[in-house]
Amino acid sequence: MADDRNPGGPVVLTGMAGVGKTTLAIHWAHQVQSHFPDGQLYVDLRGFDPSGTPMEPTDAIQAFLDAFAIKPDQLPAGVHARAALFRSLLAGRRMLIVLDNARDAEQVRPLLPGAPGCLVVVTSRDQLTGLVAVEGAHAFVVDLLPKQDARLLLTRRSGAPRGHTTDPAPATDGASNGAGNRPTGEAAAVDEIVAYCGRLPLALSIAVARAVTSPRLPFTALAAELRGARARLDPFDGGEQATNVRAVFSWSYRRLSPPAARLFRLLGLHPGPDFAPAAAASLAGLPPQEARPLVAELSRTNMLCERVPGRFAFHGLLRAYACELSHAQDTREERRTTLHRLLDHYLHSAHLAGRILRPGRSADAGLRPALPLVTPETPAGRQEARTWFTAEHLVLLAAARRAAEEGFPLHARQLTWFLAVFLDHRGGWRVQVAPASR
Secondary structure, X not given: OOOOOOOOOOEEEEOOOOOOHXXXXXXXXXXXXXXXXXXXXXXXXXXXXXXOOOOOHHHHHHHHHHHOOOOHHXXXXXXXXXXXXXXXXXXXXXXXXXXXXXXXXXXXXXXXXXXXXXXXXXXXXXXOHHHHHHHOOEEEEOOOOOHHHHHHHHHHHOOOOXXXXXXXXXXXXXXXXXXXXXXXXXXXXXXXXXXXXOOOHHHHHHHHHHHHHOOOOOHHHHHHHHXXXXXXXXXXXXXXXXXXXXXXXXXXXXXXXXXXXXXXXXXXXXXXXXXXXXXXXXHHOOOHHHHHHHHHHHHHOOOOEEEEOOEEEOOHHHHHHHHHHHHHXXXXXXXXXXXXXXXXXXXXXXXXXXXXXXXXXXXXXXXXXXXXXXXXXXXXXXXXXXXXXXXXXXXXXXXXXXXXXXXXXXXXXXXXXXXXXXHHHHOOHHHHHHHHHO
């Protein structure tokens, strides 16, 4: 974060739902409280809240003025006048202000101090690019836990000894001794639980709660529960909204514009590890110029992540949530047509790129016209064609498998054929394709 001894612009902590932004902000605030002798202010702006009603800046300012013991008869009228009073009270002070769960930059701006000396930390599921661009905010992405840290969170908080899951002899007095009763050899199960949780702190915390409340339950049994759940999100319900992954995701989903919400649902049908906006356009049946702002909205609100420039991906639990929403809100015919458009997009894009790389091996005969609203990508030359195949070859493999599973055998065969053209051209046939035949 910014140097707390020399505060600059606001600090923005952004990240997907459940990643631990608030926990990090509060933990850090406690660590640095000595650097802010005039105190700390905290407010939950409810930007992504189960009530669906974000706090108005006026109400947040009122809460801060109450903290300064401003009497009602001393309060000026209007949000701008009260914001000015708030800033005058902060002048010359060193205070830390935590604005938690912000909806957007407009909700935050009236709460910013007007003079140096105070530091503002903002948490939000939105990237708040307006604060970065206009207010000089320092943005930090709160990412998923590294695998080893996720393992430690699970084993330490559930009582397992650090670094392994081999436990001492069980207690003899009939009382539970936490992980001391767990059997040996559960390291693989811990890794499986971490993978099912997607290294998301909220999901891991729910798994920890399950382990703590059932201390004799081995990690292998907990992993089996996750593996055998009817729906992937079912096990991640801690009994209240704040500890229910499905509910927490829903607060982000409700903030999306209707077109972005539809695209989010349909993207759950995408089989590959990542995708470009052009594929999202064909999948949704939109012109590329209309799809790109929707992908940007999903990325800005951390419903998607941009793994590398121009390529986007779901967190596994968000993908599961998108699939659930699509099955609940979109008809079976719409989902099938969506998949058909997506397969057509990759098939016709691969055909155009393959024709450039190997013009003598074109498979035009048998290539059916694409559905309406599909916009294949058209490489301009050999280098663009190679770049496209390099970026998409794992997606093409996943698309071919999905086509075979969902009753599109011609797409499956032709996608495999075009993929073979590229891999043969690159010399990677045996390494890349052979595993798919197992």
